[in-house]
Structure formats: structure tokens, C-alpha cells
Amino acid sequence: xxxxxxxxxxxxxxxxxxxxxxxxxxxxxxxxxxxxxxxxxxxxxxxxxxxxxxxxxxxxxxxxxxxxxxxxxxxxxxxxxxxxxxxxxxxxxxxxxxxxxxxxxxxxx
Amino acid sequence: xxxxxxxxxxxxxxxxxxxxxxxxxxxxxxxxxxxxxxxxxxxxxxxxxxxxxxxxxxxxxxxxxxxxxxxxxxxxxxxxxxxxxxxxxxxxxxxxxxxxxxxxxxxxxxxxx
Numbered sequence: 001x002x003x004x005x006x007x008x009x010x011x012x013x014x015x016x017x018x019x020x021x022x023x024x025x026x027x028x029x030x031x032x033x034x035x036x037x038x039x040x041x042x043x044x045x046x047x048x049x050x051x052x053x054x055x056x057x058x059x060x061x062x063x064x065x066x067x068x069x070x071x072x073x074x075x076x077x078x079x080x081x082x083x084x085x086x087x088x089x090x091x092x093x094x095x096x097x098x099x100x101x102x103x104x105x106x107x108x109x
Numbered sequence: 110x111x112x113x114x115x116x117x118x119x120x121x122x123x124x125x126x127x128x129x130x131x132x133x134x135x136x137x138x139x140x141x142x143x144x145x146x147x148x149x150x151x152x153x154x155x156x157x158x159x160x161x162x163x164x165x166x167x168x169x170x171x172x173x174x175x176x177x178x179x180x181x182x183x184x185x186x187x188x189x190x191x192x193x194x195x196x197x198x199x200x201x202x203x204x205x206x207x208x209x210x211x212x213x214x215x216x217x218x219x220x221x222x
Contacts, residue, residue, distance in 0.1 A: 030208060041198060043213040086152065095165035095207065096142050096154030 002027045006087050006100035014108055019074040021103045023087030024067075030091030032063050032070045037084040037102070046072070046085075077107045111136050113203050113214035114183075121220045122191045130186040130217045134203030141184045142211060143169075143176060146198040155199075157207075158184060191221045 003026040013019055023032070034046040047054050047061040049070070054061050058077075063070040074081055084104050088097040114133040122128050134141050143155040154168040158178040169176065173191075178184040188195055198218050202211035 033211070035213075041218070042215050043200060045210050045212060048210045088152075090207075095157040096144070096168065097152070097202075097211065098154065099144075099152040101151045 002029065002089055002091075002098045004087055004089050004098050004100040006103050008103060009101065010104045010106075012106045012108065013077055015078060017077050017107075019077050019081070019105065019107075021072045021085050021087075021105070023070045023072070023100055025070075025089050025098075026068065028068075028091065029089040031089070032061075033088040033090065033097060034061050034070075034072045035086040035088060037086060039083065043086075074105075079107045079109050082106050113201060113212050115199075115201050115214035115217050117217060118215060119218045119220070121222065123222050124192055125190050128188040128191050128195070128219055128221075130188075130199050130201075130219070132184040132186070132201030132203075132214055134184070134201075135212055138203035138205055138212075140204045140207060141178050142202045142204075143184075143186050144200045144202065146200065146216075148197065152200065155186075188219075191219075193221050195219060196221045 005024050007022050031048050031050045033048050036044045036046050049063050058075045060073040084102040086102045087100040116131050139160050141158045144152045146152045156169045156176045157165040161180050173189045175187045198216045200216045201214045204211045
């Protein structure tokens with residue numbers, strides 16, 4: 001059974017700061033997902049990656065398969081980035097996603 | 110709107126009643142997943158279905174819960190004889206295959222009184 005751990009659990013930063021959220025998993029996976037859950041509860045899929053690095057706007061996701069570790073970076077953070085960011089894994093024996101507990105991010109103006 | 114649709118968005122039931130949650134996947138998607146988010150907890154996998162088949166229901170409680178994805182129409186998550194502990198947000202996601210991005214619906218917030 002895969003275990004997905006995220007850190008930090010809570011993060012408060014000032015507008016403009018560079019943000020890093022970390023995710024580690026315990027067994028081999030087929031893909032790693034980063035999701036964003038808005039204060040209203042909706043969930044948006046940000047990235048799905050199985051190797052290397054992906055970039056979309058100010059968001060960058062990286063994964064190191066050997067170390068079973070992924071990071072989500074936000075450059076030039078903005079208050080509208082405030083949300084819960086969730087790391088999730090597919091594979092490792094499970095059909096559905098296995099989720100981390102999420103990182104509550106608050107960006108203060 | 111080609112996104113994943115769920116209805117109702119909010120559902121209130123009294124203990125012992127039945128709750129039926131519906132999910133219409135994105136157009137062209139034949140894979141549907143149901144997840145539950147209990148208050149102050151993370152998301153948990155419940156069940157994975159393809160058209161007319163349950164592929165993996167390992168995350169679903171053995172009693173009172175059932176899911177289907179018929180050939181025509183939406184996927185249904187059914188909870189019989191609801192209890193207060195069933196109060197949660199239930200999210201549906203769909204994908205083109207098990208190896209591709211899952212797109213989430215807005216969720217159904219179930220409150221059991």
C-alpha cells in the first residue's frame with residue numbers, strides 16, 4: 001500500500017515569495033499528480049507527471065523517481081494562489097489516487 | 110460545458126434515508142472514480158468504474174454503499190440508510206484511461222441530520 005506524505009502541512013508567506021511544497025511516496029508509482037483545492041471546495045488538476053519537470057505559468061512540478069520525491073514550486077506568489085495543494089499518486093497497486101493530506105497555503109498581500 | 114458534472118451539489122438527508130449522488134463524466138471519458146472527503150480529513154479513494162463494470166471497489170464500505178456506471182446515463186453512488194458519519198464531500202473524477210489525468214467534478218456535499 002502506498003503512503004503519500006506532504007510537507008509542510010501549513011504555509012503562510014508574503015506575496016512575491018517563492019513557494020515550495022514537497023511530496024514523498026513509499027512505493028513505485030506510475031504517475032504523480034498535483035491538485036489544487038479552492039476555499040470553495042472545487043478541485044483542479046494542476047499536473048500529472050511520471051518523470052522530469054513540467055511548467056505551467058508560475059507553477060513548476062518536478063519528480064525524482066529514484067528518490068520517490070516530488071516538489072511543487074510557485075514563483076512570484078500571489079494571494080489568489082491561496083488554496084490547499086494536494087499531492088496524489090497513481091499506481092503502486094491501487095487503481096484510484098492515493099492522496100497526501102494537503103498543504104494549506106496562505107499568501108498574504 | 111464539457112466538464113465533469115455532479116448533482117446535486119448539496120444534499121441533506123435524515124438518518125436512515127437513502128442518498129443518490131450522480132456523476133456525468135467528461136464527454137468521451139469512460140473511466141469514473143469516486144472519492145470521499147470527510148470533514149477535516151484528506152481525500153480517500155472509494156471506487157473505480159468503467160462503463161458497466163466495477164473495476165476496483167476496495168475503498169468503499171462493504172455495507173450500505175454501492176456504485177454503478179450504466180451503459181447510458183451518469184454514474185450513481187448510492188448510500189442506503191445513511192448515518193451521520195456519512196456526512197462528507199463526495200467527488201467524482203473521470204479520465205480517458207487509467208493512465209491519464211483525472212478531471213474532478215465540483216463535488217456533492219452530503220449532510221446527514
